Amino acid sequence: MLHTVLVFAPLVGAIVAGLFGRAIGDRGAQIVTCGLMVLSALLATVGLFANVGEPARTVPLLEWIYVGSFQADWALRVDPLSSVMMFVVSFCSCWIHIYSVGYMAHDKSIPRFMAYLSLFTFFMLMLVTSDNLLQLFFGWEGVGLASYLLIGFWYTRPSACAAAIKAFIVNRVGDFGFVLGIAGVFLVFDTIQYDTIFRGAAGMANSTIVLFGTSWDTLDVLAFLLFIGAMGKSAQLGLHTWLPDAMEGPTPVSALIHAATMVTAGVFLVARMSPLFEYAPDALAFVTFIGASTALFAATIGLTQFDIKRVIAYSTCSQLGYMFFACGVGAYAAGIFHLYTHAFFKALLFLGAGSVIHAMSDEQDMRRMGGIWRLVPVTYAMMWIGTLALIGFPGFAGFFSKDAVLEAAWASHNAFAHYAFWLGVTAAVLTAFYSGRLIWMTFHGEPRADHETMHHVHESPPVMTIPLGVLAVGAIFAGWLGLGMLDAEGQFWAGSIFTGPDNHVMHDMHEVPFWVKAAPFVAMALGLGLSYVFYILAPDLPARVASAFRPLHSLFYNKWYFDELYDLVFVRGAKALGVAFWRGGDQGVIDRFGPDGVALSTLAAARRAVRIQTGYVYHYAFAMLIGVAALVTWYLVFVRG
């Protein structure tokens, strides 16, 4: 009951605000959606404490599909993993709803915005609580839809529409793999229920499946396909291009969907399917490789960007990489732990950035900021807390989780474990550097905005700063409070995260050499110190370095030319192919002989069919008698004949 209310409260809010927004007005929509989200968040908090260490149970809702051996019901799976996710989602969403009241105060369609946010939260909760792959997919597509609607929320801006479409299409690529994965799971296990899959996974280890004439390890194929879906949703290397563009949406959206919750769905998927991944070593190696590469790759781009939200977006991409390689090396708990701390500090950073943008009259370019820290002291302090948590300053949330991830990478025996460790440490330097750069450029130095803007700079109202404060508390203490997740015996998770019999990462990670433990701290100090030198002590240094390493700088600045490459290969390629088929195939052949001709004869047939209808009763009676006569004749000649 508790969980049913928890999951469906946001849906009710979305329906009320979305369909009756005009009737209840802006204020009414805000009260309804925020009120229901507070309820949901409270229940999620209660649920978290009640379910930690408890075995999984299922709350059935409705029957859904029964076709042959294929069964899917609506049900909520409640276990420590889903409880942690429900808590993260509901808690962040609740405060972001409240923040939006202030941030979107001047917008024209407030009920629509609140409805979309609540709808998103509902789908996300469905995603994390599903007990079969189809319901997971329902939530998965639902959050994709909500994300699309919210990125394109300001639909009069062409750039927002383009970004929304891009997000949707890139996700389709990932979903293609994901759907194949689900179908594959059904093919192999004859079910899509988690319980049955998890029980059967060990038995399927080392079995093979024949694809394209070669035999492959069954579980590797399945895990690989599912991970393709995760890559799309979580913006991993190759399918990451949509995430920075998604910043076209309002900032609360970036905080909720593109930082704290939706983009982490991929990590959740890997952790949820850990019983499958544990028996798929090659897939795990791939996960580690992609995760570690993304962590470094996104961080390099973050170094050079000037849009404050894009810097944080690339940072999100990079942190997601950390989570993935944690899962890849078998430390799923560390991955989820990082997901959980990351949700707090990244939401905080985004909302803080929103507060800055709000203060600077919608300016997002850091080159036109600077010197405002005295004017927005609360935001400034909150941004520092978020930054310290992100770069892993001792005592803050990110410190615990990032260290755990890196230690696990060192301790693991995965083929790419050390690759991941070294890339992770390097990325940590870069993380500290670009985070410091963001702070220095935004708040310190000479004011670079015009006089008009500087004159208007003001601290945000309490409805925005209070959520910042709450998330800041989370960014400081979430790490301490969640340390139980790293328990080597796995009592916290009570089997909801599975580790194979040979997987001792969670134990070994506590016994790594001292220098491994110290490495993240050194990396952080180095990065932060360098950024101080670059942007405060010697402000002309960045330009000199950029020109000295021009090729490298333009590679990073232009995001490794991924967008250009994709545009060249896929967009233009597809367009050329489409035009060729359209002109040559469709218009030239099919239309000429097919539809145009068929349409004409259809119309002619329709005209004739109408003409039969004369309106005279004796014609009608005649038709009936002829009909009977014809049927009897048919019978006598063809059936008995």
Place this chain on the structure above:
Amino acid sequence: MGFDLTPVLPELFLLVAGLVLLVVGVLTREGEAARVVATLSVLALVIGSIIIAASDKSPQLALGGHYVADGFSAFLKILLFVGAALAILLAQGFLHDRRIARFEYSLLVLFSTLGMSMMVSANSFLALYMGLELSALPLYVLAAFDRDNLRSTEAGLKYFVLGALASGMLLYGCSLVYGFAGTLSFDVLADAFGAATAERPPALLPLGAVVGLVFIIAGLAFKLAAVPFHMWTPDVYEGSPTPVTAFLATASKVAAAGLAVRVLMHPFGEWTAQWQQVVVLISIASMLLGAFAAIGQANIKRLMAYSGIGHIGYALVGVAAGSERGVYAVLVYLAIYLVMTLGTFGCILLMRRQGQYVEQISDLAGLSRQRPMAAAALGVFMFSQAGIPPLAGFFGKLLVFLAAVEAGLTWLAVLGVLSSCVAAFYYLRIVKVMYFDEAAEPFDTAVHPAVTGITAITALATLFFIVWPGPLLRAAGAAAAALVR
């Protein structure tokens, strides 16, 4: 057997309720009578449904073996009662606006429903004929209910004349079958013709009996409005008052389809090969004519007539399969068809300009701007009727086509899919007119709450069927299993 009347309780209840309401209607004040009787009639139908839902579903004979109550009849009766109740509710505002609000309307619907209820429970040709006529006579009157309107009286008369002809054919068929079998009872017929035993396959049906069966099918096809016995439909649908059309298009067809399934599957269930081709022919003709002729229509009620002809064609695909899966598919199809069609007529009843009901398709222009919810509902019904997933209509079609494929009639399923492609054109044209064409005049905003409510509920049911299809599918499955033993 004996004189146990318990299985007949729903019909007895409706009969007594109808007679009592007749008196109530006469005794109530002129202005009040229509409303009071309508309310009580709906109540009677609801109670009737509850009696059926609560009753024993195992097959029980009554009235000397002429009547059978089983899971199959229970499923259909609940559909019929719900359809009739909604038809009464839909009508009240319309009749009032047209100044023909008379209490007889509800009573006629009630008595006709009683006849349909007897039809789906018929276990002999005698009961079949009696039920059919009891359901048909009130329908003739209902079609001409707007008696000062030329088109309405014309509709009633045409329906009556052609209905009499169809009844004659049906009776002729019954007498032929009786002549060769020497019995009227469905239970005994099969044995009389030499049903399969452990030693031998079923005997060949006598020629005369098959000709009789063809005549019976023709009589039922008239009620179903299947080609070539459909000619009355467009004229009658257009001329009758719109709520009557809704009733004709839903309950009447459901009852006839139920009866046809029972006759073909129960006494003649072992001779599927003998009647399958006839049903297939009628089915193909109906699907094709329903698809093509509707394209040329300008009046939405005429369009619905052809659309209904097409739908019956699809339902007959399931009948032609001649299997339990087929019966199951037909039942699901009928239930979904009933809901979609009532909702569509609800939408048609929402279209008024300056107090006048309009029914041209071009009148729908601009509906989406002025009445976005009504347009959305009609859009849902149109997409659903066209069979677009994930709406309910898709699943009805999917099931009948699956049944046909399983029965080895793949080509019939392919034809069905192709004709539904053609049919999609005119459904989508309505959506296009609603959403893209400019309106000439504004629609009235005053609406009757019952019509709005029914439209909204049926639209939601159509839209969200996919979320919770279990209860309907289970009930239809049980009903099909009860018939095909």
